[in-house]
Amino acid sequence: MKRLSILFCMALFALSAFAQKRPNVIFILADDMGYGDLGCYGQELIQTPNIDKLAASGMRFTQFYAGTSVCAPSRASLLTGLHTGHTPVRGNFEIQPEGQFPIPDSTYTMAEMFRKAGYATGLFGKWGLGHPGSEGAPEHQGFDRFYGYNCQRQSHNFFPDHLWDNKQRVGLANTPTDQRQYAPDLIQERALAFLTGNSKAPFFLYLAYTLPHAGLQLPAGDSVFEAYKRKFGEKPVAVPEKWDGKGYQPQAYPRAAYAAMVTKLDSYVGEVMQEVKRLGIEESTLIVFTSDNGPHREGGNVPEFFNSSGGLRGIKRDLYEGGIRVPMIAAWPSVIKKGTESDYAGAFWDFFPTFAALAGQPAPAGTDGISILPALTSRGKQKQHAFLYWEFHEDGGRQAVRMGDWKGVRLGVKKDRNAPVQLYDLATDPREIKDISAAHPDVVKQIAAIMAREHIANKDFPLVAEK
Incomplete structure (x- = not known):
């Protein structure tokens, strides 16, 4: 009887270890959010209760870096496990009429790794790594399901005339003067549906939110926006009566709008956390939150007002700390200790080998990254980079x-x-x-x-x- 009990315990331990090696992974990427834009990183003017709660439930990194200081190459670094001296996409190269320079078909991406490991893979938000129909489109780079903006230039408008549902162009009832459908809300709705529909098996959910990137746009009458207007006592700046749809939409209250977009993003994160809890998959789900680069100055935003760079020098497009050091939070209740902090100096290219280890796959050939599992789990000695x-x-x-x-x-x-x-x-x-x-x-x-x-x-x- 005692022998059977020991064998049973050993079996449970083995199953537990296996489950920990193959968790669900939710990767949340903010767009142009600065190191100092969250309450848990010192922000005093903008409310981010849900992300702060996520940090309190897991680990907060203080010296983590993006792939570089603008969107496309930073995301290429994330998905390939390569720094920007090695990635195939290194700049925001536009393709007309829609999209960016594509990741080559030969590129092995993080999503392809997850799919190879038997994970369902979904991307909701902004892509920016291959125009529609190209070899770099999401459906050719490992994603089973995609909904959102293919083109990062078009994502500058939060009330676009279309989004993409896999290969299908989906028209929306928006014009520059008649804004009815707020794209981030539509994207969030479908992301939550993917989460719910794939909760019974391992999944990789990549939430590439477009907030708080410019333009500084919110739905009419947004209550949080109105609250920040009152809080800041912001006087409106003169803007054209009508917008022609070109460039960023002018914003009369840029400070309140930026703050409201950060808080709106926080509410989306809260909805994801709540759904994970409702589905009963908290213990088997790793949630990572970070940003693709430092804070922007476009569309009337004033990052200095919020101390968005957290006291660091530089903003988006700079390679000083404020342009590339980003908030990074990881929560996984069964593995990562609550309320912990790490000063590990890592970067986007570390995620691929880390997730490969979790999924039971080999690290990608030639990666510039290091698995950060020892740092996350507080088990074993964490290897350090010689340089970044x-x-x-x-x-x-x-x-x-x-x-x-x-x-x-x-x-x-x-x-x-x-x-x-x-x-x-x-x-x-x-x-x-x-x-x-x-x-x-x-x-x-x-x-x-x-x-x-x-x-x-x-x-x-x-x-x-x-x-």
Whole structure:
């Protein structure tokens, strides 16, 4: 009898371990949300109770980074497990009339890995990695179900005339002067339906929300928007009486609108958390929340008003900390301890090998990432990166390296591939105020060597000038 009891316990342990290796994964990606935009990261003006609750129920990372400082290449880094010196998509390259430069068909994506492992895969929100019908469209990159914006340029309008349901173009009853259907609400409705419909088997749900990216738009009469208007005492700025649909829609109350969009995103996250709880899958579901880059200044937004960068230097498009350091929260009640904090210095390319390990799949060949399971589970020693590397192809070309607490930034690379490297010590100068490159030529030399080595030439997105 005792032997049977021992065998039974061992079987339960084995089943438990297997379940932990194959959890559901919900990956929530905010769009242009800064490191300091959440209450759990110090935000004082904007209410984010649900995301704050998520952080309290799991682990909050304080030194985690996006793939780079704009949408498409950052998301390419996320889905490929490669930093932006290696990813096939490294910039926001537009394809007319709709879409962006496609991820090649040969690319092995995170979604393809999950599907190979037997997961149902769904993407709801913004894609931006391949125009409709191209090899880079979501249905060709591992997603069973897609609903939302194919094109990130079109996602600048939250009242678009169409969205995509897999390969089908779905017309909406919106015009620039008659805005009836708020796209984020439609996307959320279908995301929750996917969650409910796939709760009995492993699933990967990628929620690529478009908030709080500009334009700063909300449904008419939105109560949270009205509340922030009163809270800030914001006086309206002059805007055209009618909008022609081109560019960002002008917003008379940009501060209140930005705050309301962050809080609206928080409410969507709360709905997801509530549904996971209702379905009884909390213990078997890993929820990750992060942002694709730092805060934006488009559409009238003033990130300084909210301290959206959390006191760090820079915003979207910068490779200073404010442009690439992002909030990152992971919650999984059966595995991750509540209310914990990690100072692990990681980046988007770490997610692919981490999720591959959870799904029982090999890490992708040539990944730049490291599995962060030891950090998440507090079991075993977490391997550390020797360095982190970023590049950015706009504004003259930029490169950055973090090596321990050293941070190197190089500007104007397209004109001069050997442009000076600014050097900062993040341990004593996290705001990157004092360039100490002259005092540490040996460190500068090491960082310059990493920049030269890690940038692999890409003809579609040239970073450096030709020799």
